[in-house]
Amino acid sequence: MERQTLALVIRDAEEVLTDAGVWSPRTDAELLAAHVLGVPRGELARDETVDPEALARIRLLVAKRADRVPVQHLTGHADLAGIEVDLGDGVFVPRPHTRLLLDWGLGVVQDVREPVVVDLCTGSGVLALAVARARPDATVHAVDLDPVALEFAHRNAARRAAAGDTAVYVHRGDVADPGLLAELNGKVDLVLANPPYVAEGTALLPEWSRHHPRHAVFAGDDGLAVIRHVVRRGTLLLRPGGAMAIEHDPPQADALLDLLGQEFTEVETRLDPSGRARYTTGRRG
Template identity: 55%
Template sequence: MTRQPLRLAILEAERILAAAGVASPRTDAELLAAHLLGVERTKLMMVPLVDPPVVQALHDLVSRRAARVPLQHLTGTASLGALALEVGPGVFVPRPETELLLAWGLATLDGVERPTVVDLCTGSGALALAMANARPDATVHAVEKEPAALAWARRNADRQTQAGDTPIHLYAGDVTDPMLFMELEGLVDLVLCNPPYVPEGTPVPPEVRDHDPHQAVFGGRDGLDVVRHVVGCAARLLRPGGGVAIEHDDTHGGSVPALLRARRVLEDAQEHTDLAGRPRFATARRTRPE
């Protein structure tokens, strides 16, 4: 059985993915090869030759990716912060843009000892678990209403607890419920949320349209149906000086900060852009007593 150059197999994978319209064909080809070989992407150069069955297995994965199955569904994982989270059908795949929201949240907690954090619309548990990993002294609460997504969050939470991370408190619940987390009213240092926010009817890539849960992506006619409830919930939960960060659609650069400013108990509403310069998340603080 003649071994074959991995470099040529990756070049062919890149060609197939580029022809299929995948946005990052070389990156995806290398990540699929690394996943298949069980090595880091940066170590692929240390595997010059592979057996023909490996080439065939890579071709099979690449064919599925060319059919626009999400890369993360093929590898089984998505990253946020220092964590690799399990994802698959039934749960929203975390996006790199959310790293910026996480970084803002961590910076907000600088100097706060044993903070209380709430992650609304937790999905896979990404933000909650990344926060617990980065701040082991934090008490982190997370809520999700969709049973399939909640199952993924529980799986990820169990894995991180077994790995030694601080356990999070995971709940089945709906952010539109005015009684949600009533026991935490006025006690929370940080509220984070990556809600469904895409306006209905907006064209989205096949990976999103065909694989992400519709209810985790789209937020009503203007994309703000869930965001409005998140703002109200955050205003109720935050302690004086506490902060809230809400990810949103790039068309919401004015509307989400306006929703935050409309709450008299919130101040310092600001808009933040992603690495491409597009509006991506908004933040505010709970007013301090004079």
């Protein structure tokens, strides 16, 4: 029976992933090995031999990663702002820069007691859950239309609530629906949204183009089809002075200024540390 040290297994996996064009081959090889062996990545014992069954499972996952399945879909977990969420095939993998939107949002409600917060296009629920963790006094609602995303959002919300975080209300809904969360109209302090915003036809890495649902990534010819609805929902949901932050593609910044400029004040493009326009914010006039 084949036995190899973990160091060798990881080295082979790294080679396979490098050949496949994966941008972080070492990290991903280690993450997959750690996942199969059930240890944190930092505690991989490289001198130990890997038993044949574990070796076969690692190789299977490495082959899937080489086919450019996102590593988070293979391990079943992702993390944003210290909130770990379960996710799987068909659920959007949170991206690190979405943290900027979250931090901005938490800043604007820091002096608001018992804020009402809505996360539109919630996916795994990670933004809503991060708000609920940071603000135990908040009432947080999360909306998505995808049944798979909703299943994970419900599961993640239940797990965080069982761990003591404030409960998040997860809703099935379409941001294009004028009646969405109508009972909250005029009462919301903060709307956060990381909607799909890539223009149809844009070339993306296979992780996004082949292994994410199209409706989680693409949004019409200009990428603004869902964002337009998000702005309309925010306009209705927010109380006067309430704030909204929408993530978008850097080239969409001017379009966002126009869209928000119609009903919002203090409209601003926000940059990431490398100077890319990542999200736009405004306050309901």
